[in-house]
Amino acid sequence: MKSLVVYSSRTGNTQKVARAIYDALPEPKEIFSAKEAPDPSGYDFLALGFWVDKGTVNAGSAKYMETVKNKKIGLFGTLGAYPDSDHARRCLEKARALVKDNEILGEFLCQGKVDPALIKRMETKMKDDPHHSMTPERRARLEEAARHPDEKDLADARALFVELAQTASGKKPA
Ligand SMILES: Cc1cc2nc3c(=O)[nH]c(=O)nc-3n(C[C@H](O)[C@H](O)[C@H](O)COP(=O)(O)O)c2cc1C
Structure with a gap:
């Protein structure tokens, strides 16, 4: 099973989370910014990251996310608001809508400076x-x-995506 991490980051927060997720995933794996990311078709599991820009997924990530179809994926994002706020929930709903033709195995949000x-x-x-x-x-x-993201955020992201990759590979029931 091959994994791909794709993210956007203007000030480094989402990149930190993306690197933590990438480090925790089993080989084979690759990581790219949304601008440089390859066609998703060659991968089995995708970790798709974004930062919240004016209440929605940043444009670069949104553009890439819309190209992903029929994959097992995990979403991750950073934002200024609290992750358990209504604002965060609405942002996540917008992210889900962009990847609606995929199987979303899990989601992770944390604050970012x-x-x-x-x-x-x-x-x-x-x-x-x-x-x-x-x-x-x-x-x-x-x-x-x-x-944020602090050490706990990074540890939580790592733990979740290790599980999601196991689920995607069939080693763990969904
Ligand atoms: C132009 C701009 C717009 C933003 N809009 C929002 C927003 O609508 N809601 C929110 O919670 N955070 C917002 N933020 C905060 C960012 O989502 C947050 O700082 C994020 O962690 C930035 O990620 P990055 O460091 O990977 O670029 C905004 C930040 C900027 C610079």
Whole structure:
């Protein structure tokens, strides 16, 4: 069974998770950014990663995800919001819709530190925008995001994807 990890990452968070997943997967395996990723047809299990950009899957990952059909896959992503929030659930639903012609074996989301330039824009240009202005709740969430992905996130991602690869290879019942 051959595995492929494909991800996008603007500031490095999703790349960290992607590398952790890649390291944990059994050989044979390959890892590529979405821009450089090969046609998915030659692989049995795909770990597809994205970062959340304005409430949805970042464009580069979305484009690749739409090319994947009839595969066993796992989804992973990073975002500024809490992974158990409604916002995160909605983002995951959008990711699922992009890969609807596949068997999704599992999903993983964690927070990822938000680009300081964007935080600065929230504090200045977006300060009158109710969706982005810097409330105490938003600041607390961004402070928590700044600590992620942490070692536990990476360990959780590794553990989940090892299991998913076993399921994909038929070594473990789905
Ligand atoms: C332009 C931009 C838009 C973002 N939009 C959202 C969003 O809608 N929801 C969210 O939870 N996080 C959002 N984030 C935070 C990123 O999803 C988060 O920091 C992610 O971990 C970045 O991943 P990367 O380091 O792999 O690029 C945004 C970040 C940027 C820079």
